[in-house]
Amino acid sequence: MASHIPELPESYAPRTDSVFSDQSGFYSLDSSVPGLSKVILNKLNMKDYGDYRAAIEGKAKGISFRNYKEMFQKMEETFMFCAGCSKLPQHLTQGQILKRCVKCMNVYYCTKDCQRKDWPQHKKVCKTLRLVAIDRLVEWLMFTGDLPFPTEKWSKSAAEVKKWDDWLSMQGDLTPHLDAILSGANTSILWKNASRPRPEDNDLRQSLWRIQSEFLSRVLSVGMAIQHFDLNPYAKPLTIHLVGASHNETMGARLTDYDELNYMFPAHMGIQVVMVGPEVVDGPIMRPPLRAFGPRQRVFISAYKGLYHQFWEDVMENEEAAKPDLVVGFHPGFHANQGLVEGWLPTLLLLRDYNIPSFFTMYSELELKYSLQILLELEMHIRDSGPNPFSSQKPEQVQACPNKTPVFCNSHYVSFQGLLPREAFVEPGPDN
Numbered sequence: 296m297a298s299h300i301p302e303l304p305e306s307y308a309p310r311t312d313s314v315f316s317d318q319s320g321f322y323s324l325d326s327s328v329p330g331l332s333k334v335i336l337n338k339l340n341m342k343d344y345g346d347y348r349a350a351i352e353g354k355a356k357g358i359s360f361r362n363y364k365e366m367f368q369k370m371e372e373t374f375m376f377c378a379g380c381s382k383l384p385q386h387l388t389q390g391q392i393l394k395r396c397v398k399c400m401n402v403y404y405c406t407k408d409c410q411r412k413d414w415p416q417h418k419k420v421c422k423t424l425r426l427v428a429i430d431r432l433v434e435w436l437m438f439t440g441d442l443p444f445p446t447e448k449w450s451k452s453a454a455e456v457k458k459w460d461d462w463l464s465m466q467g468d469l470t471p472h473l474d475a476i477l478s479g480a481n482t483s484i485l486w487k488n489a490s491r492p493r494p495e496d497n498d499l500r501q502s503l504w505r506i507q508s509e510f511l512s513r514v515l516s517v518g519m520a521i522q523h524f525d526l527n528p529y530a531k532p533l534t535i536h537l538v539g540a541s542h543n544e545t546m547g548a549r550l551t552d553y554d555e556l557n558y559m560f561p562a563h564m565g566i567q568v569v570m571v572g573p574e575v576v577d578g579p580i581m582r583p584p585l586r587a588f589g590p591r592q593r594v595f596i597s598a599y600k601g602l603y604h605q606f607w608e609d610v611m612e613n614e615e616a617a618k619p620d621l622v623v624g625f626h627p628g629f630h631a632n633q634g635l636v637e638g639w640l641p642t643l644l645l646l647r648d649y650n651i652p653s654f655f656t657m658y659s660e661l662e663l664k665y666s667l668q669i670l671l672e673l674e675m676h677i678r679d680s681g682p683n684p685f686s687s688q689k690p691e692q693v694q695a696c697p698n699k700t701p702v703f704c705n706s707h708y709v710s711f712q713g714l715l716p717r718e719a720f721v722e723p724g725p726d727n
């Protein structure tokens with residue numbers, strides 16, 4: 296297995312904070328609602344972004360609330376600003392209070408007037424934001440371990456499962472799983488303490504499914520990428536690197552999180568998933584990757600905190616880990632600003648120059664379009680791109696701009712490998 300590793304592309308060392316997609320997203324809240332990032336820190340009893348990170352990584356005493364009621368209340372308060380004029384509670388005149396839209400129970404207004412003026416925009420998303428407001432509470436059940444619920448063995452081959460309906464048809468009736476969660480102790484705790492009435496059971500069942508779909512969307516997208524590149528998990532063990540792994544995938548991650556791949560490729564030769572990123576959260580998955588062969592018919596997850604090219608320099612070059620057969624990235628966000636492109640550049644060049652099959656997902660068609668432009672500028676050989684049939688079903692609200700059309704995790708994808716062949720150079724831009 297000891298093979299020659301070509302020289303790394305020239306290292307680019309960005310300031311570490313410039314590559315935290317999360318930090319950049321966090322402070323960009325303020326461009327829509329000035330001071331919102333401060334409000335969030337105050338509500339969560341934190342003094343700066345460092346505290347926030349540490350709490351998310353489970354390192355600090357961090358978010359310490361007296362009780363669940365206070366926790367849910369403070370979280371809700373981070374959404375409290377006028378959706379019309381962006382006023383925060385501390386900027387209201389005396390006697391004024393922010394009132395919640397009664398239909399979605401998601402957005403707030405300082406006056407009737409602001410609400411009336413905002414309605415033409417808000418009415419387009421009010422229905423979806425109602426679901427988002429339920430999901431952001433129900434999501435807590437991921438941390439309590441009630442979600443994800445267990446899934447069934449596959450009765451179809453991976454190639455036959457092309458979309459959610461195909462997957463769902465193998466699961467039978469989900470209701471018993473969902474109802475068990477609804478009648479559980481944590482669901483009662485949640486609605487006893489949330490600052491709103493408990494929604495109808497049917498709304499809650501759908502919310503549970505949406506949250507589970509986001510979790511499964513990642514595994515199924517990895518499985519789809521394996522098939523896209525014709526990798527054969529029955530012929531040899533596969534190593535998959537998840538680059539730019541963030542706290543979304545790694546906070547509270549369990550060793551079993553990618554076990555759906557065992558159903559997708561029964562009796563495979565062993566699949567190892569290595570999560571790599573500066574935002575990787577400490578936990579049970581934080582262990583060294585395997586050098587070569589994974590345990591057969593099992594998925595082995597490990598994690599490394601750092602930039603991907605550092606991982607190559609520190610681990611791969613010392614032959615302490617198997618080379619990747621596939622690299623997957625969820626929402627790299629490198630289209631968002633120059634700092635993030637620069638942060639991703641060494642990784643993208645490394646993927647290109649080592650000719651590694653790569654598969655990235657995006658939140659929207661627009662993000663895909665911008666990402667394609669960046670990849671084409673780097674002369675990447677794009678293999679395929681488009682809507683992801685295993686997109687998450689859970690809408691994501693842009694916190695600082697609630698009337699923006701909600702997006703979905705992994706809604707689009709692009710796959711690429713190596714350098715664009717010279718003769719195939721074309722004008723950049725997708726063909727739409």
Ligand SMILES: [Zn+2]
Pocket residue numbers: 377378379380381382404405406409
């Ligand atoms: Zn207002």
Ligand SMILES: [Zn+2]
Pocket residue numbers: 396397398399400401402417421422424
């Ligand atoms: Zn509304």
